[in-house]
Amino acid sequence: MPETTFTPARILGIESSCDETAAAVVENGGMLLSSVVASQVDLHAAYGGVFPEVASRQHIKTVYGVVDQALHKAHIGLGDVDAIAVTRGPGLAGSLVVGLNMAKGIAVAGDIPIIGVNHLEGHVYSAWVRSANDPHPSPHPQFPLVILLVSGGHSELYLMEDHLRYRRLGGTLDDAAGEAFDKVARLLELSYPGGPSIQKAAEQGDPKAFQFPRTRLEGSWDFSFSGLKTAVLRIVRKIEEDHQALPVNDLAASFQEAVVDVLLEKTLRAAEEFSASEILIAGGVSANRALREAFQSKSPVKVNIPHISLCTDNAAMIATAGYYRFVHGVRDSLDMDAFPNWRLA
Ligand SMILES: Nc1ncnc2c1ncn2[C@@H]1O[C@H](COP(=O)(O)OP(=O)(O)OP(=O)(O)O)[C@@H](O)[C@H]1O
Ligand SMILES: [Mg+2]
Numbered sequence: 634m635p636e637t638t639f640t641p642a643r644i645l646g647i648e649s650s651c652d653e654t655a656a657a658v659v660e661n662g663g664m665l666l667s668s669v670v671a672s673q674v675d676l677h678a679a680y681g682g683v684f685p686e687v688a689s690r691q692h693i694k695t696v697y698g699v700v701d702q703a704l705h706k707a708h709i710g711l712g713d714v715d716a717i718a719v720t721r722g723p724g725l726a727g728s729l730v731v732g733l734n735m736a737k738g739i740a741v742a743g744d745i746p747i748i749g750v751n752h753l754e755g756h757v758y759s760a761w762v763r764s765a766n767d768p769h770p771s772p773h774p775q776f777p778l779v780i781l782l783v784s785g786g787h788s789e790l791y792l793m794e795d796h797l798r799y800r801r802l803g804g805t806l807d808d809a810a811g812e813a814f815d816k817v818a819r820l821l822e823l824s825y826p827g828g829p830s831i832q833k834a835a836e837q838g839d840p841k842a843f844q845f846p847r848t849r850l851e852g853s854w855d856f857s858f859s860g861l862k863t864a865v866l867r868i869v870r871k872i873e874e875d876h877q878a879l880p881v882n883d884l885a886a887s888f889q890e891a892v893v894d895v896l897l898e899k900t901l902r903a904a905e906e907f908s909a910s911e912i913l914i915a916g917g918v919s920a921n922r923a924l925r926e927a928f929q930s931k932s933p934v935k936v937n938i939p940h941i942s943l944c945t946d947n948a949a950m951i952a953t954a955g956y957y958r959f960v961h962g963v964r965d966s967l968d969m970d971a972f973p974n975w976r977l978a
Contacts, residue, residue, distance in 0.1 A: 646952025649732030650724025656703035667706035689727030718955020721749030722972030759950035784916030803854025838882030
């Protein structure tokens with residue numbers, strides 16, 4: 634991997650891997666000129682999760698307008714774009730194809746290089762994004778980094794020793810952390826997506842009210858959340874059988890604390906074991922206030938967490954990851970396919 638030297642470049646990012654259609658313009662490695670996200674969350678709420686065909690058809694309707702708006706807000710035209718970064722995977726095949734085809738069309742029309750980006754790498758690079766108007770931007774994360782990536786589909790621990798270089802330490806054996814939040818929210822009859830609703834309910838609850846299990850999987854860097862989810866289910870069933878009112882806030886607070894404890898403990902242990910300079914948390918669950926506060930107060934090393942607006946899916950993170958690929962000479966061809974199960978490492 635060649636050394637990263639500063640190269641000025643302006644990147645248009647496009648993201649459509651799941652239920653957000655997004656476009657953004659960043660320059661020089663994460664300075665944000667514009668970011669537009671069209672969420673489909675209301676469309677999918679009725680199904681309690683993402684309905685793939687509905688998602689891809691909605692992307693088709695919105696992608697052109699979203700890209701147009703991102704360019705407009707950045708006050709640039711296609712002639713000012715050095716490269717297009719587009720999410721290639723992992724994600725829903727039908728959704729990925731919409732963003733990819735939009736990106737390819739622009740690449741041909743503007744004779745602009747195109748770069749396929751791993752969505753998980755995008756989540757990691759959300760910690761590099763800085764507002765272009767910030768007079769005192771905070772320093773970029775310093776390697777080696779231990780990364781906790783916790784999202785709707787993933788709960789992974791990586792060691793990142795340099796730009797674009799990842800070693801997977803472990804990951805969930807069953808539910809992703811975000812998936813556990815979504816499933817437990819459904820059990821508690823809280824609204825979709827579950828993470829923000831559980832967080833809100835937990836703020837009014839007692840985290841010590843229920844002693845939920847912490848699955849530690851000693852000797853491994855993996856996680857498991859299915860036992861915790863089942864424990865919540867058992868308690869809910871028992872309370873319902875007893876015709877008692879569900880103590881939703883206490884259940885939410887106790888569940889949330891169990892998830893945070895496990896994520897925090899293992900990540901801090903990995904940081905120590907691999908002598909990480911810093912920790913980076915990313916993905917939708919990194920928006921969780923209790924998780925952010927626990928890491929900030931307990932970690933002996935600096936913790937990088939993206940701005941809350943960049944934790945869930947967006948294209949600023951894709952454009953920023955694309956920038957680092959661009960300056961390292963990565964270019965992809967117009968026949969690149971979607972890669973729905975693409976692993977980061
Ligand atoms: N405040 C929060 N607390 C806990 N979880 C949250 C919070 N906000 C969002 N989430 C969770 O984050 C997940 C969405 O994150 P994200 O958009 O990164 O996932 P995804 O793109 O669907 O999955 P992946 O990135 O793995 O492909 C959902 O499961 C949601 O419940
Ligand atoms: Mg995501």
